[in-house]
Amino acid sequence: MQNRDQLNEKSGDYFDRLHEQSEKEPDIRDLFSFQLQRLAGLSTRIAALSIRPKYGITPREWRVLAVLKYLGEVPLQELAKHSGLLKSQMSRTVSAMIERGYIAKTANPQDGRSILLTLSPEGLALSRSILEDSFERNEEMLATLSRAEQQILVELLRRVTRTSSKYYHELRNTASQSDLKSLEEE
Amino acid sequence: MQNRDQLNEKSGDYFDRLHEQSEKEPDIRDLFSFQLQRLAGLSTRIAALSIRPKYGITPREWRVLAVLKYLGEVPLQELAKHSGLLKSQMSRTVSAMIERGYIAKTANPQDGRSILLTLSPEGLALSRSILEDSFERNEEMLATLSRAEQQILVELLRRVTRTSSKYYHELRNTASQSDLKSLEEE
DNA sequence: TTTATTCGTTCACAATGTCAACTAATTTCT
DNA sequence: AGAAATTAGTTGACATTGTGAACGAATAAA
Incomplete structure (x- = not known):
C-alpha cells in the first residue's frame, strides 16, 4: 500500500469528545474559531475531493463562478468583495477563467479603468452543475x-x-x- | 496613501443581505459551506491581525501549541490528528516550535520510531496568553x-x-x- | 490643472495543503 | 525465527491560497 499522508481522523474520534472542564485553564476545544477552522478545513477537503476530479477546477475557481452567477455583470473589484478575495487574487483567477472560456470580459462604458465580467454560457452551465453537487454535499454534512x-x-x-x-x-x-x-x- | 489590496468588505455590506429567492436557480449564498468558508476566512484574518504582530507566530503554530496544551504528552501523529494537519505539516511545524523553544521532544520508550512532544514552560505560557486573547476575539465575533x-x-x-x-x-x-x-x- | 484616488495587472513572497519517497523501528505472517 | 508488510517521522517537490506593494491608465477632487 502506498504511503499516503492521510488525515487519520478516522471515524470522528478526534472531534469534540466532551472533555473534562478544568475550571480555570482555557481550552482551545471550547474556542468557537477553532471549531470553525476545523470544520471549514473539512468542508474544503470534501469539496476538493468531489469537484476537482470531476470538473478540473479548484474550490476557489468554482466559488468565483458561483458568485458571478448571482451577481450577473460586475467589475472585478465587486466580484472580489463578494467572494472575499483580494483584487490581486481575483485578477489572476479571472484570467484563468477567461482563458478557459468560463468568464467573458467587456469594457465598462461608464469607466475606462474598469471591466465588466459575466459568465459565459459554458461558465453558467458549469456553475449550475457544481452548485447542485455542492448542495448535495451540504445535505450530507448537515444530515445530522x-x-x-x-x-x-x-x-x-x-x-x-x-x-x-x-x-x-x-x-x-x-x-x-x-x-x-x-x-x-x- | 499606500495602495493596499484591501478586502473592501467594509461594513458588512456584502454579507448576506437577504436576496430574492429565485425558485429554481441554486444560489451559492444559500450554501452552508460557502458561509462557513467566508466566516472562517474572516476569523483567520482577525486572528492573524491580533496575534502575528504581538507574538510573532502564525495561526497554525499557535493552534498546535494550544492543542498540545490539552493533550499533554503525545507522539507527533497524535498531535497532527487533533490539529487537523497532515503529519508532514506537523513535522515541520513542530521543528520550528522546538527551535524556538516552545516544544520539547523526548524519545518514546514504548516505541523507538515515535517521539513524545510536550509544551515547554515558555510554550505553555505563550499558549495560555494567546488563548486568552483568542477568547476575547471570539467574544467580539459572537457579540451579536x-x-x-x-x-x-x-x-x-x-x-x-x-x-x-x-x-x-x-x-x-x-x-x-x-x-x-x-x-x-x- | 495639478493632485489624489481608484481599477486592474503584475511581482514577490509567506503560509498552507497535498502527496510521494525514504529511514528506521515495529508488527504480522508463515 | 525470518521475510514481508506496516507504521512513525522526516524530507522533497509542488500546487493552492493569502498578503502587500508597485505600476500604468483613467477618473475624481482640490
Missing part, C-alpha cells in the same frame, strides 16, 4: 440536523459573519492609523 | 448572539463536524479503492 436546526445554524452564522466583518474592519483601522480614510464608511 | 444562542451554535457545529468527518472518510474510501484497509475502522 433537522431542517429547523439547519435553518437556525445558517441564521446564526449569518449574524456572526456580519458582526465579525465589522469587527475585522475596526481592527484594521486601529491597526493602521495611517489611513484614516476608512473611518468614513459608517 | 445571546449566551444561549452561542451555546446552540457551538453545539450545532460540533454535531456537523462529526457528521462531516465521517462523510469525508467515506468519500476518501470510495474514491481510492486501492486501500481497502481503511474500511476496517468502523
Whole structure:
C-alpha cells in the first residue's frame, strides 16, 4: 500500500469528545474559531475531493463562478468583495477563467479603468452543475440536523459573519492609523 | 496613501443581505459551506491581525501549541490528528516550535520510531496568553448572539463536524479503492 | 490643472495543503 | 525465527491560497 499522508481522523474520534472542564485553564476545544477552522478545513477537503476530479477546477475557481452567477455583470473589484478575495487574487483567477472560456470580459462604458465580467454560457452551465453537487454535499454534512436546526445554524452564522466583518474592519483601522480614510464608511 | 489590496468588505455590506429567492436557480449564498468558508476566512484574518504582530507566530503554530496544551504528552501523529494537519505539516511545524523553544521532544520508550512532544514552560505560557486573547476575539465575533444562542451554535457545529468527518472518510474510501484497509475502522 | 484616488495587472513572497519517497523501528505472517 | 508488510517521522517537490506593494491608465477632487 502506498504511503499516503492521510488525515487519520478516522471515524470522528478526534472531534469534540466532551472533555473534562478544568475550571480555570482555557481550552482551545471550547474556542468557537477553532471549531470553525476545523470544520471549514473539512468542508474544503470534501469539496476538493468531489469537484476537482470531476470538473478540473479548484474550490476557489468554482466559488468565483458561483458568485458571478448571482451577481450577473460586475467589475472585478465587486466580484472580489463578494467572494472575499483580494483584487490581486481575483485578477489572476479571472484570467484563468477567461482563458478557459468560463468568464467573458467587456469594457465598462461608464469607466475606462474598469471591466465588466459575466459568465459565459459554458461558465453558467458549469456553475449550475457544481452548485447542485455542492448542495448535495451540504445535505450530507448537515444530515445530522433537522431542517429547523439547519435553518437556525445558517441564521446564526449569518449574524456572526456580519458582526465579525465589522469587527475585522475596526481592527484594521486601529491597526493602521495611517489611513484614516476608512473611518468614513459608517 | 499606500495602495493596499484591501478586502473592501467594509461594513458588512456584502454579507448576506437577504436576496430574492429565485425558485429554481441554486444560489451559492444559500450554501452552508460557502458561509462557513467566508466566516472562517474572516476569523483567520482577525486572528492573524491580533496575534502575528504581538507574538510573532502564525495561526497554525499557535493552534498546535494550544492543542498540545490539552493533550499533554503525545507522539507527533497524535498531535497532527487533533490539529487537523497532515503529519508532514506537523513535522515541520513542530521543528520550528522546538527551535524556538516552545516544544520539547523526548524519545518514546514504548516505541523507538515515535517521539513524545510536550509544551515547554515558555510554550505553555505563550499558549495560555494567546488563548486568552483568542477568547476575547471570539467574544467580539459572537457579540451579536445571546449566551444561549452561542451555546446552540457551538453545539450545532460540533454535531456537523462529526457528521462531516465521517462523510469525508467515506468519500476518501470510495474514491481510492486501492486501500481497502481503511474500511476496517468502523 | 495639478493632485489624489481608484481599477486592474503584475511581482514577490509567506503560509498552507497535498502527496510521494525514504529511514528506521515495529508488527504480522508463515 | 525470518521475510514481508506496516507504521512513525522526516524530507522533497509542488500546487493552492493569502498578503502587500508597485505600476500604468483613467477618473475624481482640490
